[in-house]
Amino acid sequence: MDHVPRDVAADVPADIPAEELAFNFRSARLCLAFVATVGERWRGEYERLRAPEDLTRWYREVGLLDEAITVTRPGLDSARTLREAIYRGAKALIAGRDLTAADEALINTAATAPPLTPVLHGGARRLTAPKSGAQAAALSTVARDAIDLFTGTHADRIRECASPECALLFVDTSRPGRRRWCSNEACGSKDRSAAYRRRRQAKVEHQVKQLAEDQA
Numbered sequence: 427m428d429h430v431p432r433d434v435a436a437d438v439p440a441d442i443p444a445e446e447l448a449f450n451f452r453s454a455r456l457c458l459a460f461v462a463t464v465g466e467r468w469r470g471e472y473e474r475l476r477a478p479e480d481l482t483r484w485y486r487e488v489g490l491l492d493e494a495i496t497v498t499r500p501g502l503d504s505a506r507t508l509r510e511a512i513y514r515g516a517k518a519l520i521a522g523r524d525l526t527a528a529d530e531a532l533i534n535t536a537a538t539a540p541p542l543t544p545v546l547h548g549g550a551r552r553l554t555a556p557k558s559g560a561q562a563a564a565l566s567t568v569a570r571d572a573i574d575l576f577t578g579t580h581a582d583r584i585r586e587c588a589s590p591e592c593a594l595l596f597v598d599t600s601r602p603g604r605r606r607w608c609s610n611e612a613c614g615s616k617d618r619s620a621a622y623r624r625r626r627q628a629k630v631e632h633q634v635k636q637l638a639e640d641q642a
């Protein structure tokens with residue numbers, strides 16, 4: 427079954443704080459940061475690209491484009507379709523499986539459009555969008571990044587963050603390749619302090635039990 431996140435544009439629960447809808451760039455890789463525009467996939471997930479303008483904003487915030495490009499509603503639909511194909515593809519590789527032919531086709535199709543063009547500007551590299559076909563160009567750049575990742579030297583270094591509340595996809599570029607968390611600060615330390623609290627709780631329970639037995 428296709429994995430299509432529900433579009434919660436109309437029914438974002440009121441108790442979701444605004445920061446949960448903010449984009450997350452801890453993946454540190456374009457195509458995986460794109461996957462992270464669905465928040466908290468582990469608990470039913472919600473859509474951070476709720477309107478075409480959200481995708482325009484994402485392109486700028488991820489650092490792909492300085493200029494704001496116009497995204498249409500069908501363009502947003504195409505973007506979500508590509509995103510879910512990249513997500514399923516990454517999960518397949520993590521599980522040691524191949525991508526499905528359907529997902530390969532979705533990514534390949536997006537990549538056939540001419541991508542954003544690199545230009546030199548004051549000694550820095552920038553990407554620019556063509557006058558027409560800007561949406562397709564931006565998606566093509568993301569799709570090509572996925573193809574590069576899935577076939578490159580880091581294909582077996584795609585990881586899912588071990589924090590049960592996070593599950594963000596990232597690339598482990600560390601030399602030993604044993605990174606468990608998307609970020610040590612964000613998830614690693616939280617995980618370690620949770621483990622500490624569990625050990626401490628177990629110790630207290632043991633002591634209480636001991637005391638009860640001694641008094642019996």
Ligand SMILES: [Zn+2]
Nearest residue numbers: 587592608613
């Ligand atoms: Zn994490």
